[in-house]
């Protein structure tokens with residue numbers, strides 16, 4: 001049974017138990033005994049369920065195992081005992097028995113409240129966090145000094161009516177085009193990007209998703225800078241130190257800004273220059289109800305002679321995971337999140353599940369027959385590669401299996417990530433009623449709290465940190481630590497058997513437990529958050545904060561910065 005099924009079963013059994021005990025109380029004088037026995041049976045099945053859950057991950061069931069279910073079991077057993085006792089004495093109307101039955105119903109209800117309202121590890125501390133202590137280094141000092149030889153780019157954030165290839169016009173917010181221009185740099189080159197805001201009244205920033213830039217260049221409103229308002233500008237500088245596929249987007253009210261079009265791709269080519277053959281960057285985005293692959297809302301065609309090496313860089317800029325499929329050719333998954341995989345082998349007829357914010361690079365030699373790239377749920381948009389313009393379009397395929405990165409490629413030692421851990425932290429993701437921005441809401445929580453009232457994960461430069469991420473909710477959370485890639489240690493207790501997996505965005509699906517390692521080698525105050533930005537805006541963010549680093553910027557009420 002899957003963990004998510006166990007979580008669901010526990011909830012349903014809890015509700016049934018409450019109903020059975022309550023009904024037993026109502027029918028105490030007649031058929032109450034039968035209903036009470038059914039209630040006790042259900043609580044016993046719940047006990048088995050929560051023990052199975054605890055075996056999958058203690059944090060999934062802690063309060064259920066220690067308090068919730070024992071309480072329900074105790075109250076239920078006592079109520080049943082009293083009822084039997086009353087029956088023996090022929091006092092079917094016993095008030096004590098009836099009260100005990102109501103108490104049993106209440107105990108089962110309390111166990112549900114513990115899980116659904118209090119959560120784990122219990123009610124968060126009321127205190128928020130505050131980095132603006134004196135001394136140490138400010139995030140504004142953690143920047144790249146100007147150099148003359150930088151590759152200079154200007155991006156102008158603006159409202160724009162964009163006419164898509166289908167003729168459809170969308171009212172977008174862009175960095176000049178939809179998507180923004182693909183930025184490229186060679187390994188080792190310094191990029192200098194001037195951001196200007198023409199008329200995005202809510203403000204913008206530029207965040208370099210997946211790139212380990214200096215903290216002051218990370219573009220997070222309210223943490224590493226103030227949002228850039230109309231008429232203002234900000235200059236970002238960073239050395240491209242990792243070859244691979246990345247993307248950029250606003251990190252000021254990104255839930256709205258990215259969805260409306262404030263994003264683009266960023267490719268760092270190897271020092272030797274661009275790779276031979278065809279190299280296409282394909283961000284997938286949904287604006288309104290229109291799906292766009294690359295820059296098109298239609299099936300685009302590219303003429304590619306047979307035998308040409310092809311590299312497709314798939315970027316998911318949406319809020320949900322997307323399933324990509326390639327029909328007509330076997331391929332290799334050569335990189336995830338901008339990091340090459342070791343020993344990639346041929347894959348065919350498998351869907352690629354790319355997390356929100358994640359990147360998959362695939363490569364294959366062009367076959368003689370046409371090839372089609374499609375995205376599930378987006379029939380209109382797609383890509384066809386063919387040797388001639390009149391070759392028939394292959395049908396979009398629907399693979400029945402999904403590619404599993406944890407069993408793909410060849411293992412290889414990662415010496416820089418072995419050795420003693422200097423610290424460990426547990427991040428529990430859940431959906432709980434909380435006060436969010438001053439209003440009650442069904443929030444997306446981290447360790448029972450909502451941003452900014454989530455204590456930061458504190459590290460010292462050089463630390464090797466083990467991070468355990470547990471998803472108690474019924475939704476997928478693509479967790480994105482800024483400024484670092486993490487090495488996957490295990491998913492649901494199983495270590496990867498293939499290539500080392502270095503990710504900057506990992507989908508923690510409902511009921512999943514991930515363990516990852518992070519080397520604290522990039523000082524700063526870094527966001528770590530769910531990249532479903534609906535969830536981030538609903539509280540699912542926290543800071544990874546280095547000792548001795550502070551920020552002068554503020555976010556939330558009373559500030560113009562909206563961090564997500």
Ligand SMILES: [Cu+2]
Pocket residue numbers: 444475476477478530531532535536540
């Ligand atoms: Cu989420």
